[in-house]
Amino acid sequence: MKSEPEKPEPSGKRAQPTRKIRESAALLPLLGIFLLLTPLISAFTQDSFTGGIPKAVSYIFGIWIGLIVLAAILARRLYNSGDG
Amino acid sequence: MQSFNLLVSICLLYVAALFVIAYVAERGVQEGRLNFLRSPVIYTLSLSVYCTAWTFYGAVGSAARSGLEFVAIYLGPTLVFVGWWWFLRKLVRIGRTQRITSIADLLSSRYGKSNTLAVVVTLLAVIGTTPYIALQLQSLTLSFFVFTGGSGEGTSTPFASVTAFWVAAGLAVFTIVFGTRSLDANERHHGVVTAIAVEAVVKLIALLSVGIFVVWGVASGPADIFERMDQDLLQSSQIFNGRWVTLMFLSAAAIICLPRMFQVVVVENSNERHLATASWAFPLYLFLMSLFVLPIAIAGQSELPADANPDLFVMTVPLAKGQGTLATLAFLGGFSSATSMVIVAAIALSTMMSNHIVLPIWLQLNKKRSPASDDVRTLLLRTRRISIGVVLALGYFYFQITGGSDALASIGLIAFLGVAQVLPALLGGVFWHSATRPAAIMGICTGFFFWAYTLFLPSFDGAFILSQSVIENGPFGISALRPQSLWGNSFEDPLVHAVFWSISFNTLVFVVASLLTNPNSMERQQSAQFINVYGRISPSSTIARNAEAEELLILAQRILGRQEAMNLFNQTAVSQGKVSGLPDPTQPFVEELERKFAGSVGAATSHAMLAQITGGESVSVEDMIAVADETAQIMEYSERLKTQSEELKKTAQQLRAANSQLLKLGEQKDTFLSQVSHELRTPMTSIRSFSGILRDSDSLPPEKLKHFSSVIHTESIRLTRLLDDILDLSFMENGKVQLNIAPVNLSEVINRAATATETQLQERSSELLRNPASEQIKVATDSDRLAQVVINLVANANKYCDAEPPQISVSCRRNGGTVEIDVADNGSGVDESEVELIFQKFSKLSGGFFVGSAGLGLPISREIMRNLGGTLTYEPGGAGALFRVTLPLEHTEPASA
Incomplete structure (x- = not known):
């Protein structure tokens, strides 16, 4: 009895995030380009150190791993929603 | 070591x-x-x-x-x-x-x-x-x-x-x-x-091993490694420059x-x-x-002699530290x-x-x-x-x-830059419908030329084709054409220079040529397949090819191998509904084969091979015409559907109208029935009561007896007349009445009417005014019925005229192909709001116009006139009531009700 009224809900709910996720997946590289390929990068890469590591290194590698994590989350969501 | x-x-x-x-x-x-x-x-x-x-x-x-x-x-x-x-x-x-x-x-x-x-x-x-x-x-x-x-x-x-x-x-x-x-x-x-x-x-x-060894073996952690770094190494304030963008691209x-x-x-x-x-x-x-690339580089710089090759740091750093295995x-x-x-x-x-x-x-x-x-x-x-x-x-x-x-x-x-020259054609091919083959070839060749001229050949330092002097001064001393600074443009870096010019010219030529040329039919087909690849459009299937199945099988065996080819052909034969033997070389099958072959030998070769066997290009003018015909047929079909649906709409509208009319008629019928029963009730009641008195009382005086029986008699006659009228009306309305059409003089008809109403007129001492000269008109009609109408009109006028003494005039007139008979009186006439009512069955007007009558006279008269092909109307505006009968000189079939 319980499963029946619940049935339409997931499909209706899923349609919304999938679209958002697809759009996010499409926009992620633009975010990467904005952070890595614009003069923005110079603002964060002055000659200084944080925790013994040059800021430039931590900035670039930080953005890099951030993109990877986001891509992994999105890929998983896309894969699970059957749209991979 | x-x-x-x-x-x-x-x-x-x-x-x-x-x-x-x-x-x-x-x-x-x-x-x-x-x-x-x-x-x-x-x-x-x-x-x-x-x-x-x-x-x-x-x-x-x-x-x-x-x-x-x-x-x-x-x-x-x-x-x-x-x-x-x-x-x-x-x-x-x-x-x-x-x-x-x-x-x-x-x-x-x-x-x-x-x-x-x-x-x-x-x-x-x-x-x-x-x-x-x-x-x-x-x-x-x-x-x-x-x-x-x-x-x-x-x-x-x-x-x-x-x-x-x-x-x-x-x-x-x-x-x-x-x-x-x-x-x-x-x-x-x-x-x-x-x-x-x-x-x-x-x-x-x-x-990773070398990196970990360097960071935690040679140095004592990330901070220590970066401590050893040459301060100028990172040049971090200049990270974002042309070369950075170029390398990313x-x-x-x-x-x-x-x-x-x-x-x-x-x-x-x-x-x-x-x-x-x-x-x-x-x-x-x-x-x-x-x-760990940067730590290894730093370690190499700080640990190894200055003349060591940095390209080999990955190996030389562990070696210098005695880590042979690493x-x-x-x-x-x-x-x-x-x-x-x-x-x-x-x-x-x-x-x-x-x-x-x-x-x-x-x-x-x-x-x-x-x-x-x-x-x-x-x-x-x-x-x-x-x-x-x-x-x-x-x-x-x-x-x-x-x-x-x-x-x-x-x-x-x-x-990298050399192969990147295919990028514009690739992107255009996947996203742009108008990209054409000549444009792709020209774009790639242009890019290739600029790449070779600005980057590849100069990289030999004058040892290959371009001499040192050409690289430095341009061909024939034209400095504008110096390979590493075209048009005198000095990019700081030859790579950025080459990327900029080769990709720009490549894209420009590709785009302009695409706009100037038209794709052929095969390109159109393929571009649709590529660009709409998610849409799963199926290729057009109207293209006929003539190929022998045997030949196709042999070719398939040569390319795919004996076993796989046999499997493929058998499967296709089964799906085509054949019990045994080779499948028909239908278009879908040939296309599938082409795709299969393409997986081994490439699309162009596969297409060429099958074209050689099946004879000719896949899309000919005839095929295009066939496709166009098909489209035209589809359009025609949809046009037909449209008219059909419009017709349906019209019919539905008519049906709706008919339905509402039927409903109205049904209502009228009901009203009529209730009116009829009401009308029958009145005489029936008096007949019943008087016959009851006659039956129950034995000692009635003879004059009373006579009076009662005469009342019963009169009422029975009234009842019979009413039933006759109803029957008559029903016949008239259904058009089942038999008409005896014959030429007749109007004066004859009116004479009959005058005779028939003579006693009634005398009762009220009414006067009937006639104009005998106007009555000399011959018409072809049913004289009995026409006389009935005139009698009815005269009787009505006599009965309901409120002037004393009543004067009723009957006059006739020819009007084109029709004859008009006017029956008028000198009374106050019919109120305008009640004109339509008087023609309805059993109408009882408020002014007591029809009091005491069955009320079927005018409806019957109107139906008679309709059956005779004429009309009966009330003409307002006169001094008294004026009814006008119009009928054609020659009898025509009446319009159906």
């Missing part, structure tokens, strides 16, 4: 292990076991062919020379993979649906299966890849020298060339054995891919366009979902590969990088060369013969093996000629 022999033995053991892995993987997948080899992990690891020896060793060298710049080479691919949803997904989908075998095949297939384009791209790929293979050979020999105590400068010694030769030969054998085992329909090489995945792991472990383009990358990303992809995993896993791999591992990592790149590149190039150059030439030479008459399969495999040998030989000779020079060291980025 390891001895040379030990090193060679390690290499041989390693290669032998790879052989075994590749063999086991190949067998396992064929037998359906080891399905994990099709997993996304293997796919991701195989993508690591991007990291060649040039990146394995060279990244550290680049970091030592120019700081963080090396990261751009990895960030470009990261952005492309993170954005897989945009482009790579579409590319892989196209590759799977169109059974693409190489980047040349993809472009040729998109641009109308053009072989010319395929040849251009193949040549470009060979020219761009050969130096790259040479670079791998150079890195390998260099790394050998590190262990054998050489300085790394002596790569042009005979010993070096012998080493390079054996390496090249060994790689050729490995590639031939595992790269050309079969003409697998999808050109997937599980053995090779698995071996490459293993090599990817070795690379990663080697570099180049590496992003390379990950798509490099033949070997295309091979692993698109051709070897067995499941689109693997791409989703690779979208983050491959960037992660690159991330890990570059994590250095050997690093050596194996470099060895893996070089071999995996060479193997995949050789497979990709050999596929292109055999499919797009050798096979078309062979087809051309054997134009007269059907391609089915020779064993294409054997020919293809042999061609591929020879091509692999040729590719490696080219690489080896290139290495021999330029070995050790700086020209080779910088060839990595130069090769």
